[in-house]
Amino acid sequence: MNVNILKGGQVYDAEAHRFAVADVLIEDGRIVRIGKIDAPPTATIVDTHGAYVAPGFIDSHVHVFSHPLFHHSRLAADRVGVQQGVACVVDAGSSGAVTIDAFPTFVRDTQRTATYAFINIGSPGLPNLGGGHSSRPELLDLPGVVKAFGRHGDWLLGVKVLASASHTGAYGEQAVRMARKAAELVGRPLMLHIGNAPPVVDDVLDLLRPGDIVTHAYHGKVGGVLTHGGKVLPAFRAAVERGVWVDIAHGRASFSFSTCARALEQGMPVHSISSDLHAGNVNRYVVSLSRTMSKLLALGLSLADTVRAVTATPAKMLGVDAHGFGRLQPGDPAHVTVFEVRDEPREVEDAEGDRRTLEQWIEPRYVYVGGERHDVSAPL
Ligand SMILES: [Zn+2]
Numbered sequence: 001m002n003v004n005i006l007k008g009g010q011v012y013d014a015e016a017h018r019f020a021v022a023d024v025l026i027e028d029g030r031i032v033r034i035g036k037i038d039a040p041p042t043a044t045i046v047d048t049h050g051a052y053v054a055p056g057f058i059d060s061h062v063h064v065f066s067h068p069l070f071h072h073s074r075l076a077a078d079r080v081g082v083q084q085g086v087a088c089v090v091d092a093g094s095s096g097a098v099t100i101d102a103f104p105t106f107v108r109d110t111q112r113t114a115t116y117a118f119i120n121i122g123s124p125g126l127p128n129l130g131g132g133h134s135s136r137p138e139l140l141d142l143p144g145v146v147k148a149f150g151r152h153g154d155w156l157l158g159v160k161v162l163a164s165a166s167h168t169g170a171y172g173e174q175a176v177r178m179a180r181k182a183a184e185l186v187g188r189p190l191m192l193h194i195g196n197a198p199p200v201v202d203d204v205l206d207l208l209r210p211g212d213i214v215t216h217a218y219h220g221k222v223g224g225v226l227t228h229g230g231k232v233l234p235a236f237r238a239a240v241e242r243g244v245w246v247d248i249a250h251g252r253a254s255f256s257f258s259t260c261a262r263a264l265e266q267g268m269p270v271h272s273i274s275s276d277l278h279a280g281n282v283n284r285y286v287v288s289l290s291r292t293m294s295k296l297l298a299l300g301l302s303l304a305d306t307v308r309a310v311t312a313t314p315a316k317m318l319g320v321d322a323h324g325f326g327r328l329q330p331g332d333p334a335h336v337t338v339f340e341v342r343d344e345p346r347e348v349e350d351a352e353g354d355r356r357t358l359e360q361w362i363e364p365r366y367v368y369v370g371g372e373r374h375d376v377s378a379p380l
Helices: 068-073 100-108 142-152 165-186 201-205 234-241 257-265 289-298 303-308 312-318
Strands: 003-013 018-027 030-035 044-047 052-055 057-062 086-096 114-120 156-163 190-194 213-215 336-349 355-369 372-375
Touching: 003 336, 018 052, 018 303, 052 303, 057 289, 057 312, 086 100, 086 156, 086 190, 086 336, 086 355, 100 114, 100 142, 114 142, 142 156, 142 165, 156 165, 165 190, 165 201, 190 201, 201 234, 289 303, 289 336, 289 355
Parallel strands: 003 044, 003 052, 057 086, 086 114, 114 156, 156 190, 190 213
Antiparallel strands: 003 018, 018 030, 052 336, 336 355, 355 372
């Protein structure tokens, strides 16, 4: 029997939404007990004094469909998953109805990180991360998307649509309607990418239902969730009030410190912190989920709020709580991220080139996925 005790760390309790010193006993891949634990002689003691012990981090928006179609933009899930202390990553629509069957071969079956996906309403998905497919009605595949859930409903989490001029063009609102319908038919959330108009953001936000997700919510382009004067759009506020989730998805062009700060000032939430990591931003701008978390910490989220936004909340939003993500609970598979918070100034930039110095830095050390430990080995 394989027995590990994480000893003496600050353990995040999702229900109480706070950290408290405790030990975590992991046996044969499962969490057995949390509290003050005397080690049995057979146990491996893992010293977590001075560190934080959280449910395995979830990145709800990445692009890791490492299929040959993607050529130079291929990125392995483990590079932004376990190698950076992240237990679970969700590919946000890199594949559509004609490519999704290859997702197990090129991602799920070869990676140690737990991987899930949203399927793109545009049938090719996003090869080379270019756009345009969803601007062509003949490539929107509602029946293909619905049928894919019949084959892959255990790891397909929802439907993705990119409602921005570069992806859906003038056809934007129709593409969103079709994706919304597909999501309704399979009973899963719609993930709505917002960007440059058309379509107009108010129109597409109005189409969202409780449980749907707005991703890239706080991008800094004209036509986002703020008016030109910086006020929150009524359509965005109304969407949040009726239960639409707000996801960060930093990306190369989709996170602005000032947009996010203004939205927070006006009472708008950050439900999930995600990176939108892909081959084009993993070495600059975004780099890691933990760096994105540090940016939100700098904008005034508490450490507990920051951790909740990569654990309990996305687990519920995505439905992966059913797979033991988002909490530390006896009986569940042991998905655990151990991290430190370093008081060390670091200069970072958002997607608008706004550079800021962070005073605190969230630094994952290792992660357990189903009880298997992976040490952080990629730059953060
Ligand atoms: Zn994306």
